[in-house]
Amino acid sequence: MTNHVEEAPLSTTAERQAVLGLPGQTPSEDWVIVTRDLKREYDMGGEIVRALRGVNIAVRRNEYVAIMGPSGSGKSTLMNLIGCLDTPNAGEYWLNGQLVSQMKDDDLARVRNKEIGFVFQTFNLLPRATALHNVELPLVYAGVSASERKERAFQALASVKLGDRVHHRPNELSGGQRQRVAIARALVNRPSILLADEPTGNLDSATSEEIMGVFESLASSGQTVIMVTHEPVIAAHARRVVVLRDGVIASDENKGKFASRMGF
Amino acid sequence: MPLFEAIRLALDTIRVQKLKSFFTALGVCIGVMFLIAVVSIVDGMGRYMEEDLVGKLIAVNSFELRHRPNINIGDVDDATWREYARRQRILDSDVEPVVEALPEGAKWSMYSDGQVQVEAEGSRPRRASVTAVDGDYFEIKRLDVTSGRLFTPGEMTTGASVVVIGPDLVKRLFPTVDPIGRQVKMAGKFYSIIGVGESLGSAFGMSFDNYVYAPFRSPIRRMLNFQSRAIDAVVVQMPTAEAIPSAQEAVRAVMRARHQLRPAQKDDFSLQTADSALAFWDKIKGYLVLAGVALPAFGLVVGAIVIMNIMLVAVAERTHEIGIRKALGAKRRDILIQFLIEASTLSTFGAAIGIAAGAGLAFVIREVSPMPTYVAPWSIGVGVLIGAGVGIVSGVYPASRASLLDPVAALRQE
Known part of the structure; x- marks a missing residue:
């Protein structure tokens, strides 16, 4: 599938280091995500848990990156920070040229709405709403008019081959179809990044391959994709794999190096 | 959102x-x-x-000169009642000066009313509300007959023994025959029925149609006021609501003069309007x-x-x-x-x-x-x-x- 599509440009280690070495400075337009020494601690009843101990990541526009790590490595925390659902205790997070690590709730909500498309392990569709209405939801919060909303939601569903399922509720759809509704919802606002958290965690292997195919074609068409997973097989679908361990980055390498290291 | x-x-x-x-x-x-x-x-x-209720008792744009109000909704305290009881009655001799003082366009009528036993041949006697009226009474109350006629000016002046009766009374006293031209007996005297009046309706289950109207000077008046010169009320109707206060002032001035009230003394008569009854x-x-x-x-x-x-x-x-x-x-x-x-x-x-x-x-x-x-x-x-x-x-x-x-x-x- 990949051999006839031109590969999206992959950032090199040297480039990344150049971007990361400039604290306080707005990254150039090429860089959709830059985190500088990102730290997040939790107070668990008096005991301080240091989930992220200083993470530096730079992602170029159009990259397809997997963030991997065992449970407790801090990957969920990192995903929440990248997804603007949470804010760091220290460090900088630049998303699409905006310093989001300093933002307050409502600004973060606006950034989530505009810049980020979420795909979750458990799909997180509203159970009582139809596929169409679920996909419309980000547009509702963006203040898009009802007629335009409908049209764009239809298009998004058609692009994930669910044009004939628009009026179905989640419980009338298969797992793979639900995840495709979620992908349509994530893409409907044309976000800067598609942020997927264990997108195949609740799917059988055939359906997982199908969803990975969708991600592959999105990445090939220029969509920046960040995928968080603990499965190396799934991570190997990305062009670049970042491995977290104990709240720091253990490795950051391209697909080929990762695959050969894993013995695929 | x-x-x-x-x-x-x-x-x-x-x-x-x-x-x-x-x-x-x-x-x-x-x-x-x-x-x-x-x-x-x-x-x-x-x-x-x-x-x-009040609309039927008090005609539109009108007020009544009475020695005390006859519509008392709610309680009136003892002191007020005692004061009402001491008041002198309105006399028929008061009417002419009052009417002369009224502004142009005013209609007026004096009347007395009371409950009187009414008898007719062939049925049981009934108590009815009997009113002796003079002046523009029927015009002011907008009351007309459904059959027969109202009093002529001649009957009014001479005090003829004629009556207009209400539909309820017709039903009770003359259930099967036309009452026009027949007679009713009140206080031992006979009166000819010349008209049957329109229905006035009812309020709180109380019918207003059990009525008899007679000319003011007819003999029935003696049954309504035992004080021979006293009358119950003078009703004055003005063309507009705005004209009422000035007419009331004119009547008040006349009555205070006739009762020889000093400026500090309160009125010893009432000028009752629909509003005062509703207060x-x-x-x-x-x-x-x-x-x-x-x-x-x-x-x-x-x-x-x-x-x-x-x-x-x-x-x-x-x-x-x-x-x-x-x-x-x-x-x-x-x-x-x-x-x-x-x-x-x-x-x-x-x-x-x-x-x-x-x-x-x-x-x-x-x-x-x-x-x-x-x-x-x-x-x-x-x-x-x-x-x-x-x-x-x-x-x-x-x-x-x-x-x-x-x-x-x-x-x-x-």
């Missing part, structure tokens, strides 16, 4: 959970129902007082409205607490949904508005049922009891506003809790 979206969402929730929504809104429903019912009773009685009713109405609003208010407070609790449960149940919405870009305000609208839609829905039930209750009361009810349009508006208001008040706390949820924690909760 646009308002319309939020309302649609709230209606969806109500549709999915019909029974739960109904019970949630029951408190508001009952509160609003009683509010509408009580207000409709008070309003209906008010209209009755104003349009039927006490207005006072009672104030208390009734207060009670009618205060009692349902308890229901509304209980209703508000129930809605607040249900909304808190809804927020807890839908924490995950709130997390999803926040992840997709819902701001605090969006979540706040969503739950506020949901609470007020729920409560307005309860209020709407309450309005329907209250209007139904008012209808039933009107049908099965003599109490007149009238559902005022403003009370429906107030009901809707109360519904929305209670919802907003009771929704504020749950909605603000929902809006402040942390998206990560909310998403984690299943």
Whole structure:
């Protein structure tokens, strides 16, 4: 599938280091995500848990990156920070040229709405709403008019081959179809990044391959994709794999190096 | 989130959970129902007082000169009664100077009335309200005959023994025959029936149609006032309501002069208008409205607490949904508005049922009891506003809790 599509440009280690070495400075337009020494601690009843101990990541526009790590490595925390659902205790997070690590709730909500498309392990569709209405939801919060909303939601569903399922509720759809509704919802606002958290965690292997195919074609068409997973097989679908361990980055390498290291 | 979206969402929730929504809104429903019912009773009685009762007793744009008011709605204290009892009567000799002092365009009539036994051949005697009238009485009261005729000026001046009787009396005394030309006997004297008057209707189940009118100077007058020169009232009608005060002043000046009152002394006669008769009713109405609003208010407070609790449960149940919405870009305000609208839609829905039930209750009361009810349009508006208001008040706390949820924690909760 990949051999006839031109590969999206992959950032090199040297480039990344150049971007990361400039604290306080707005990254150039090429860089959709830059985190500088990102730290997040939790107070668990008096005991301080240091989930992220200083993470530096730079992602170029159009990259397809997997963030991997065992449970407790801090990957969920990192995903929440990248997804603007949470804010760091220290460090900088630049998303699409905006310093989001300093933002307050409502600004973060606006950034989530505009810049980020979420795909979750458990799909997180509203159970009582139809596929169409679920996909419309980000547009509702963006203040898009009802007629335009409908049209764009239809298009998004058609692009994930669910044009004939628009009026179905989640419980009338298969797992793979639900995840495709979620992908349509994530893409409907044309976000800067598609942020997927264990997108195949609740799917059988055939359906997982199908969803990975969708991600592959999105990445090939220029969509920046960040995928968080603990499965190396799934991570190997990305062009670049970042491995977290104990709240720091253990490795950051391209697909080929990762695959050969894993013995695929 | 646009308002319309939020309302649609709230209606969806109500549709999915019909029974739960109904019970949630029951408190508001009952509160609003009683509010509408009580207000409709008070309003209906008010209209009755104003349009039927007082309107029938006191002609439009008119006032009556009396030695004391004959319509006393509510209590009059003992001191006032004693003062009324000491007053001198209005005399027939007062009428001419009073009439001369009236502004141009005024109509007037003097009359006396009382309950008198009326007999007719072939039926049992009945007590009827008998009024001896002079001047423009029938014009002022807008009373005409349905058959026969009214008194001629000649009959008025000479005090002929002729009467116009009411439809109730016709029914009782002459159930089968035409009463025109027949005779009735009152206080041992015979009177010819020359006309049957129109129906005056009834108030509080009391018919106004059991009447007899006779010329003022006819012999019946002696049965109505034992003091031979006394009369009950002079009624004055002006072309417009604005003309009433100046006419009243003219009459007052004449009567004070005739009664030789010093400037410091109060009037020892009454100039009764529809407004003065209704003054006490207005006072009672104030208390009734207060009670009618205060009692349902308890229901509304209980209703508000129930809605607040249900909304808190809804927020807890839908924490995950709130997390999803926040992840997709819902701001605090969006979540706040969503739950506020949901609470007020729920409560307005309860209020709407309450309005329907209250209007139904008012209808039933009107049908099965003599109490007149009238559902005022403003009370429906107030009901809707109360519904929305209670919802907003009771929704504020749950909605603000929902809006402040942390998206990560909310998403984690299943």
